[in-house]
Amino acid sequence: MCSASGGIELSMQQTDSAARQAPALQCTQWLNCQQALTLADLRGQVVVVEAFQMLCPGCVQHSLPQAQRVHNYFHDLGVQVIGLHSVFEHHAAQTEVALRAFVHENRLQFPIAIDAVAESGALPLTMAVYGMQGTPTCVLIDRCGRRRAQHFGTVADLQLAAEITSLLLETDSA
Secondary structure, eight states, X not given: OEEOSOOOOBOTTSOGGGOEEOOOOOEEEEESSSSOOOTTTTTTSEEEEEEEOTTOHHXXXXXXXXXXHHHHHHGGGTEEXXXXXXXXXXXXXXXXXXXXXXHHHTTOOSOEEEEOOXXXXXXXXXXXXXXXXXXXXXXXXXXXXXXXXXXXXXXXXXXXXXXXXXXXXXXXXX
């Protein structure tokens, strides 16, 4: 895991009243999609946001292949996977050009956003507003746009699939 400062851990056991509206994604560029995606536009779908860095071993070895598997299996069932490239270290090595090559070489097919850089040079904006501790971080957002789970580090495939399925089976209205 690649660690940054701060962070929170939410769990699926939260009551609906404890779930918060997911903050907007603050991104500068999108790959693998025709136009920028917004969480508001994705209401009605379960959203899986996978925050990563290209130089994070846990991301490369586990979370990005897992995100691709989730995309392959759940996309037609109403789940939108979004990769969030959140660079908080080694900025010069993780440029947009390098990311494009990385996405191509790793055959990542889901939309990927580049997290906006803070003017202060601190954590990227989306990473900061979500209180992420580092990468990989997986965020689950329900059909109503509420952040329902946030995991720092790797998540077992069965656990993630169970959490996504639970969100798909909910009958809340937006």
